[in-house]
Amino acid sequence: VTAEIVSVGTELLLGQIEDTNATAAARVLAEAGVTCQRRQTVGDNLDRLTEAVRQALSRADLVLTIGGLGPTEDDLTREAIAAALEVPLETDDELLARLQESVQARGVPWVHSLARQALRPTGSRVLPNAIGTAVGFICEKGRKAVTALPGPPREFSAMLDEHVRPYLATRGGGVRIVSRVLRVAGMGESLMEEKVRPLLGSGNPTLAPLAKSGEAHLRITARGEDEITIRHLLDDMEGEVRARLGDVVYGVDEETLEACVLSLLRDRKVTLATAESCTGGLLGGRLTSVPGSSDVYLGGYVTYSNEMKLRALGVAERLLREHGAASEECARAMAEGARRATGADWAVSVTGIAGPTGGTPEKPVGLVFVGLADEAASVATQHRFGGDREAVRHRSTQAALALLRKAVLSGGCGSS
Numbered sequence: 001v002t003a004e005i006v007s008v009g010t011e012l013l014l015g016q017i018e019d020t021n022a023t024a025a026a027r028v029l030a031e032a033g034v035t036c037q038r039r040q041t042v043g044d045n046l047d048r049l050t051e052a053v054r055q056a057l058s059r060a061d062l063v064l065t066i067g068g069l070g071p072t073e074d075d076l077t078r079e080a081i082a083a084a085l086e087v088p089l090e091t092d093d094e095l096l097a098r099l100q101e102s103v104q105a106r107g108v109p110w111v112h113s114l115a116r117q118a119l120r121p122t123g124s125r126v127l128p129n130a131i132g133t134a135v136g137f138i139c140e141k142g143r144k145a146v147t148a149l150p151g152p153p154r155e156f157s158a159m160l161d162e163h164v165r166p167y168l169a170t171r172g173g174g175v176r177i178v179s180r181v182l183r184v185a186g187m188g189e190s191l192m193e194e195k196v197r198p199l200l201g202s203g204n205p206t207l208a209p210l211a212k213s214g215e216a217h218l219r220i221t222a223r224g225e226d227e228i229t230i231r232h233l234l235d236d237m238e239g240e241v242r243a244r245l246g247d248v249v250y251g252v253d254e255e256t257l258e259a260c261v262l263s264l265l266r267d268r269k270v271t272l273a274t275a276e277s278c279t280g281g282l283l284g285g286r287l288t289s290v291p292g293s294s295d296v297y298l299g300g301y302v303t304y305s306n307e308m309k310l311r312a313l314g315v316a317e318r319l320l321r322e323h324g325a326a327s328e329e330c331a332r333a334m335a336e337g338a339r340r341a342t343g344a345d346w347a348v349s350v351t352g353i354a355g356p357t358g359g360t361p362e363k364p365v366g367l368v369f370v371g372l373a374d375e376a377a378s379v380a381t382q383h384r385f386g387g388d389r390e391a392v393r394h395r396s397t398q399a400a401l402a403l404l405r406k407a408v409l410s411g412g413c414g415s416s
């Protein structure tokens with residue numbers, strides 16, 4: 001089974017948005033064993049859109065369209081698919097009634113153009129949208145089929161999983177390709193690559209290292225005829241990688257470092273506080289972005305000036321005078337101070353020079369110290385990060401989370 005993707009929207013052609021939906025669709029096709037042979041992007045123009053769908057249909061068994069199903073004049077995907085398949089459009093009365101109901105329920109006046117959303121090619125099947133108003137549809141003709149999904153990414157990906165994935169499974173097809181990503185923090189990309197080098201030549205599954213900001217990923221990609229075979233291939237390779245890398249593998253696929261660290265702390269019933277200088281709250285922001293973080297994370301301090309470090313965290317004036325704010329001593333004192341002030345079991349701190357200005361020969365831009373304190377001890381690590389201000393700030397939060405994770409796994413600050 002072959003497929004093509006048609007992304008619809010002038011916004012895409014103008015470079016105003018990225019085509020994240022097509023990426024998601026391509027992945028789902030690969031996982032279903034459907035060969036995606038081509039992708040097109042077309043603006044909101046009926047002739048060009050019809051032509052794009054017609055051409056795609058002439059080559060592939062299946063065409064997936066993305067976007068252009070809303071109520072406005074420039075939402076033309078329905079018309080284009082009907083024209084390309086040479087079937088008439090008709091109003092779905094049930095859909096129309098439901099649309100009118102939902103508009104009424106929201107207390108907005110009904111405008112005639114909204115009825116466009118109840119139009120669909122004759123003989124097509126509706127794909128309900130649990131989040132938004134624009135429904136999708138699947139229209140089959142002979143051995144060919146077109147699926148149409150709305151553009152807003154949250155709606156698109158929900159409908160892709162809920163409707164298109166099962167549909168592709170019924171159309172079935174040969175070899176599937178599935179990937180799994182192992183996420184590594186607290187070990188540099190080159191050392192990671194060195195340790196897994198013997199596995200990099202493997203044919204199925206393949207293993208590919210990817211450098212990310214402040215962490216590294218290993219993507220395992222397996223090919224197979226069925227899910228069980230593929231899962232075994234992925235599991236075996238994951239086992240091999242973990243045996244070589246140990247516990248620097250912190251997560252799989254979409255798991256974030258902050259979520260993994262919080263769940264480790266939660267399991268051990270440990271509370272956490274933060275003290276941040278050059279990251280200005282970025283670390284606290286990442287921690288609080290995880291649902292349920294309040295069981296673990298008590299709060300933190302953004303102490304940007306020396307004065308604030310002194311007043312809020314009790315960092316000694318003499319320490320700041322002798323070592324400066326970007327120092328191991330200050331990082332430790334900040335973590336100890338945050339622990340004292342909040343009563344948290346652990347506190348982690350970040351202080352350094354994010355740049356682009358403010359560096360000196362002794363303390364260059366990118367020099368960052370991460371501190372950690374628990375009941376028994378405090379430690380600090382020194383880092384030299386490259387990149388611009390945002391990169392240094394992000395990497396600093398990564399280093400703080402990785403240090404925390406390592407210390408928690410080894411049972412305490414002093415033993416890490």
Ligand code: ATP
Nearest residue numbers: 009018019020021067068069070075134150151152
């Ligand atoms: P709506 O009912 O919201 O109009 P629609 O099906 O008509 O839905 P579009 O108008 O094409 O969809 O797009 C709606 C929004 O969805 C766009 O403004 C854009 O932000 C986002 N979007 C559209 N296509 C894509 C895409 N391929 N990848 C990522 N985002 C997209």
Ligand code: MG
Nearest residue numbers: 068069070075
């Ligand atoms: Mg629209």
